[in-house]
Amino acid sequence: MSYKFTEDHEWVLLEGDVATIGISDYAQGQLGDVVYVEVPTVGDEIAKGDELAVVESVKAASEVYSPVSGEIIDVNTELEGAPTMVNEDAMEGGWFAKIRVTNSxxxxxxMDEATYKTFVEGLDE
Incomplete structure (x- = not known):
């Protein structure tokens, strides 16, 4: 299992046909302290590119877009009471949703991790 990334800084971890989605450590660092997360609804169908979640920080509100199409089978409801989990553990505990992927x-x-790292380094120049 390895992480894949979008240019919008979402990450995907695929296990079988289930993709766990979150935002990268780089993204949470850019946002600053996260104060609110709105997660999607279990059972909803989502298309690649659709809004998956909303993250509000002390700096801004940002939409998180789904990098895959499928059915939302689980959401991280802990984020509603503890949105700072996104800052503290963006790549694991701060995940937003799990989606059963319909189009692999x-x-x-x-991007794989190495390509994403190079992409992010180019943004900081």
Missing amino acids: ADLDDL
């Missing part, structure tokens, strides 16, 4: 080709245009 959605993953084809995502």
Whole structure:
């Protein structure tokens, strides 16, 4: 299992046909202290590129877009009471949703960790 990333700083961890989605450590650092997270509803269908979640920080509100299409099968309800989990553990405990992927080709245009690291380094220049 390895993480894949979008240019919008979402990450995907695929286990079988289930993708766990969150935002990268870089993204949470750019946002600053997260004060509110709105997660999607279990059972909803989502298309790649649709709004998956909303994250509000002391700096801004940002939409999180789904990097894959499928059915939302689980959401991280802990974020509603503890949104700072996104800052503290963006790559594991701060996940937003799990989606049963309906089109594995959605993953084809995502970056691996090394490519994403290079992408982020280019943003800081």
